[in-house]
Amino acid sequence: MYHITAIAAFKDNYIWCLHHQHKAVLVDPGDAEVVHAFLTAHQLEPVAILVTHHHWDHVDGIPALQQHWPELAVYISAGERDKTKHQLKNCHIVSDAMQFAMKELQLTFNVLAVPGHTLGHVAYFCQLPEQEPVLFCGDTLFSGGCGRLFEGTHQQMYQSLQKINTLPSNTQIYCTHEYTLANLQFAHEVEPDNNAIVEYRVWCEAKRAVNLPTLPSSLDKERQMNPYLRCEMPALQQRWQQQNGSDLFRFLRLWKDRY
Numbered sequence: 001m002y003h004i005t006a007i008a009a010f011k012d013n014y015i016w017c018l019h020h021q022h023k024a025v026l027v028d029p030g031d032a033e034v035v036h037a038f039l040t041a042h043q044l045e046p047v048a049i050l051v052t053h054h055h056w057d058h059v060d061g062i063p064a065l066q067q068h069w070p071e072l073a074v075y076i077s078a079g080e081r082d083k084t085k086h087q088l089k090n091c092h093i094v095s096d097a098m099q100f101a102m103k104e105l106q107l108t109f110n111v112l113a114v115p116g117h118t119l120g121h122v123a124y125f126c127q128l129p130e131q132e133p134v135l136f137c138g139d140t141l142f143s144g145g146c147g148r149l150f151e152g153t154h155q156q157m158y159q160s161l162q163k164i165n166t167l168p169s170n171t172q173i174y175c176t177h178e179y180t181l182a183n184l185q186f187a188h189e190v191e192p193d194n195n196a197i198v199e200y201r202v203w204c205e206a207k208r209a210v211n212l213p214t215l216p217s218s219l220d221k222e223r224q225m226n227p228y229l230r231c232e233m234p235a236l237q238q239r240w241q242q243q244n245g246s247d248l249f250r251f252l253r254l255w256k257d258r259y
């Protein structure tokens with residue numbers, strides 16, 4: 001059995017730790033201290049770090065972790081590696097459609113280039129043996145929303161989300177931030193008649209009331225209520241008077257930016 005645990009960091013970040021027996025993989029460790037405490041408490045040895053993009057809250061913990069575990073490998077795209085101010089060791093450069101094996105955990109990861117939030121942003125897909133597939137998507141897809149465009153165009157982000165949308169519907173979605181409730185408030189404005197949004201919001205409020213993550217989500221769930229994955233729906237395009245999915249995406253993302 002593989003476990004995926006959220007290590008809370010900063011105000012609303014999650015550093016995901018995928019572990020099996022005593023080996024662990026960390027996704028976007030922005031803070032070394034909370035990671036170190038978690039690994040020690042659970043007697044885990046980290047074997048690799050997966051980086052989705054170069055923003056400080058995703059990479060700032062890496063140097064301290066590599067100092068403690070010098071063998072620790074870092075998977076990152078070339079574009080994002082070039083943008084971080086850190087000197088990362090044991091770098092494995094990843095790119096779109098690449099597949100790599102992680103022997104220590106007997107797993108294979110598939111890389112998806114998902115530009116938009118940043119230009120070299122990648123997501124990592126993994127089919128866990130006899131478990132549901134998982135996607136670590138950084139700041140690209142959020143539950144009920146999507147990341148802001150810091151570097152890419154609306155068209156790029158739209159295509160990145162479309163690419164994620166082709167994955168199996170039971171894919172478990174591990175995003176980096178707890179933004180779900182705020183996203184659902186906006187989603188409700190976009191689609192006031194969508195009951196899936198209302199029901200999911202009740203479930204998320206209960207989780208947050210006891211300080212539990214609303215994540216992971218699933219692709220199936222997102223398809224039912226995430227407006228950015230629903231731009232192809234003619235009724236929604238009509239409602240907001242947009243010609244096609246890509247126009248509607250741009251319209252919604254711009255609206256959300258000043259929401």
Ligand SMILES: [Zn+2]
Nearest residue numbers: 053055117139
């Ligand atoms: Zn970011």
